[in-house]
Amino acid sequence: MPLQFASRLDNVETSAIRELFKLLGKPGIISFAGGFPDSAMFDIDGLKQAADEALTHESGGALQYGATEGYEPLRTQLADFMQAKGVAGVESNHLIVTTGSQQALDLLGKTMISPGDKVIVEGPTFLATIQCFRLYGAELISAPIDADGVQVNQLEQLIVQHKPKFVYLIPTFGNPSGALLSLERRRQILELAVKYQTLVVEDDPYGDLYFGAPPPPSILALTKEMPAAREWIAHCGSMSKVLSPGLRVGWLIAQPELLAKATMCKQFSDAHTSTFAQATAARYLKSGRMPETLKIVRKAYGARAHAMGEALKKHLGGAIEFTQPQGGLFFWARLTGAGGGIQDAAEFAKRAIEQGVAFVPGTPFYAANPDPSTLRLSFATANVEKIEEGVGRLGRAL
């Protein structure tokens, strides 16, 4: 008799991506597949100093069990970090530290979703969000997006129709879309949250990665224009894309009751996030090196995004369409089929692997009604030279 696993596992399907990632081991492959930041950009000296200081000056705190809510010096630094990004009045006890922002999603699922509950997400949205919420039994509803982010009129209709437990958005340089929700739409989202008393989760791992002008304020920051909306907005932040994913330091800001329930769930998920990593992150933020680190990261990714856009135009021309991203880590593109070219991104991905370049086809990013001609290209991991070479290979794979 084999083991009987929990029925919630029946809701999850991960094989498509797993199969693709197996192929990435092929020697010489250029990968546009992952959303990994470039290791060459990590501020190793700064982190080494931060870790050493933490173990020297607060070894008790850094190595002992800690509060489930998070290590207080880090919570204070993160509150300051969010205030500096325009979120008025945020204090350390308005946030909890999570084991990466993936855990913030998991805790929202655990805290909020009963089996059969509906959750509205963008179509397309972050793959691991889809699976995470489905493991808690969510029925996902897909709201369409364009280059300005989620289409608010359609979102409103879906809220009315489905009465979701919450709405999940990646408003700033979305994954996989790269889209930037306009300021006008952000304000409309706040109105919807209040009008329908609906929780809106703003996942914001990429907001600091802008290449030109800064993006509009986060939806959370905009609640200062509409204080009644504050209790309906939850916000997930992360150090992963700007400092180091290996630390696994994210955070969740939400109204007190939700935060208390999420903390209780976290207690039984992992007790607390590594205090060793938290104390190191706190020392790093306190050191004042973050603004310079962000400048370096923005500049490098900006150059890569530019190079990828130019190379796509040069090597794929009319066969592909996309909006040049203004920040983040991703191009979201659509195969046009122009000139009788290939229009199925999964098939294109196979041919691309044969040419030595990898990307993720768009279908798995949709909770419903996938557009099979879409694909995601990450410019995070490869440098400009590799990007040009890799896009050249894409051209040959067409």
Added chain:
Amino acid sequence: MPLQFASRLDNVETSAIRELFKLLGKPGIISFAGGFPDSAMFDIDGLKQAADEALTHESGGALQYGATEGYEPLRTQLADFMQAKGVAGVESNHLIVTTGSQQALDLLGKTMISPGDKVIVEGPTFLATIQCFRLYGAELISAPIDADGVQVNQLEQLIVQHKPKFVYLIPTFGNPSGALLSLERRRQILELAVKYQTLVVEDDPYGDLYFGAPPPPSILALTKEMPAAREWIAHCGSMSKVLSPGLRVGWLIAQPELLAKATMCKQFSDAHTSTFAQATAARYLKSGRMPETLKIVRKAYGARAHAMGEALKKHLGGAIEFTQPQGGLFFWARLTGAGGGIQDAAEFAKRAIEQGVAFVPGTPFYAANPDPSTLRLSFATANVEKIEEGVGRLGRAL
């Protein structure tokens, strides 16, 4: 309209402990309440060196996203560590790294428990296990224990009656019981697992903390005597009690299919455990300092356990009964009511706080049928002097 939380939260009750822990902030209190290791025993120099080496020699790995299964150098070290503890043939791919062993419990819950499923636990058992499994909808069945651990005849009857999804045991210096499952019973457990094709989860955070002779081999190690049982045993390990809880490094050993499903669940729980903490732990284990660290820790806790036992006899005499623990961090005791003394541990806890000493009453450790005269005393956090002073206060509180 307030937020509607997930129905799974209705299964959890944490207020009793929370209220108690609030009182711990009182100045001058001596705490026998928590299971925190003593910060004074952390090998700070060893960990500082390990962290520095990890950031110097493998900064890419230590700061980048990592495999959900765990950082390979750590998995290799942990496999060696388990082999040295008598688990034959364990290789790095037989285990996954978890964010503390609390996450191993959470992943077992997520992977195995459908709402309404039954799980057998010891009565009493680890508090956070009870809540963790209930959040996944488990109905917990309580199997009685004595000083030799779970009573196997009764366990067998409960397995037959309830057909549980799995059995959860802390066989070695259990929390809160301090009990040590005898070698004979360990072998009987293996027989039950095979006979009833029932998964047995062995949670083993305390096995290395023995004061005299080493305990019998772990249930997992004993599978070498009965290879057919290997697939029915899952084993949770942890660095928290022997090296540092702040690292949040635990591990789960299980048969391949269960491990694969747990890995999938972990992917959507926190993506992976901090590679920064994992690389540091791997370097530490590789440094060869662990055996000396274990010697120091065993000696210190042994002295504390001895002091607590003597003080209890001296100050509480016949009013309390207990078995002297041979390892771990806890005394499990029962108020006898001798001489008309207090017999309700919750009431005794209140009086003790007034005298400046804290412990946890036993009731919350039972999934069912609590014995209200029981209590747990930890000798982990306070040194010998404080233990004698604290137990004196307990005597005055009687």
